[in-house]
Amino acid sequence: MAKIIISAFLCLAMFGSLAQAAAGACREANGTAPVAGSCDAYIECKNGVAEEKLCPDGLLYNEKSTGYPCSYPIDVECTQPQARLQAAQPTDECPHQFGYYRMGDASHCGQFMNCAAGRGFVFDCPEGLAWNPATYKCDWPDQVEDCDAEAFLGFRCPPLAPKSDLLGEQEQDYTFHPSQENCQVYFICIEGRPRRIGCGEDQAFNQELNQCDDIDNVPNCSSDIRAKGAEIKAARASAAAGRRKLN
Known part of the structure; x- marks a missing residue:
């Protein structure tokens, strides 16, 4: 009987310590929290019970989100030291399961692909605009770092007249x-x-x-x-x- 009582006490103590550890990961009874050293993992808390989860490939944990906790990298500032990410899960169409990716080379900058669950959907920017991977928006091609605006638009600007000390500064640039x-x-x-x-x-x-x-x-x-x-x-x-x- 004494052994049974001791065993029951040990089980209760172990369960209590695990519950406290899980609750310790939760800042609130319901919500999410980051995982140390990771940019795409997070802790989900439900009624004070913590469970570690992983964002879909290509998305990162967004601590500031008030809804779904995973966002595109452009919307997330991950400051975890030596942050790790899960291995990419590429498909025949996409380098990651989720994300936005420019298509074409420097002279063909006007298309991009949205990857969702490994499927790629191709979109065209409005005519004359190029996809800017730094902003996830269609932009003037001269504002896109790796786009050759002249080749893309099929127009090369004539050289500006040299500035003259006699005439002063040019009126327009x-x-x-x-x-x-x-x-x-x-x-x-x-x-x-x-x-x-x-x-x-x-x-x-x-x-x-x-x-x-x-x-x-x-x-x-x-x-x-x-x-x-x-x-x-x-x-x-x-x-x-x-x-x-x-x-």
């Missing part, structure tokens, strides 16, 4: 240039690197104003572009007239 292929497109050169700007469907680039203008004020547009612009303006005018009648 950017210049405007029409597209030779499309009157509704122009380029702005900033510090010698181009950005592509598109006008509205019923507008075109006016070289005298250095901005988009009514297509009727731009004589160098083709007849097809003019006809399309006139059609769009007529449709808008008809829609506006219909709204006025309803009011």
Whole structure:
């Protein structure tokens, strides 16, 4: 009988110490906490009971999240010393199970892939913009470190006129240039690197104003572009007239 009592006491003591250890990992009864030395592992606490979990491959534990505790690396500042990560789980389409990845080389910067559970979904940036892996956004190509803006846009900025002590500083460090292929497109050169700007469907680039203008004020547009612009303006005018009648 004494042995049974002692054994029961030892079991209770062991269970109590384990419960205290689990509870010690929990700062609150319900919530999450980081794991020392890891950026993608975390402690999940439910009713004071702690369980170590791992974020899906490609995501990191986000201590600041108020919902799902795993986020893309751009949203997480992992300051764990000698932080370790789980081994990558690549597929035929993706380098990690989750993440955003640019496609193409330095002259083809406008596509990116979103990987979700190992499946890759390809997206195109709006025309003239490049995928920026530093911000997870489509950006001006001259702002993307590994994008060759000139090759990507098919336009090379002419050299700026040399500065002269007699003439003083140049008035502008950017210049405007029409597209030779499309009157509704122009380029702005900033510090010698181009950005592509598109006008509205019923507008075109006016070289005298250095901005988009009514297509009727731009004589160098083709007849097809003019006809399309006139059609769009007529449709808008008809829609506006219909709204006025309803009011």
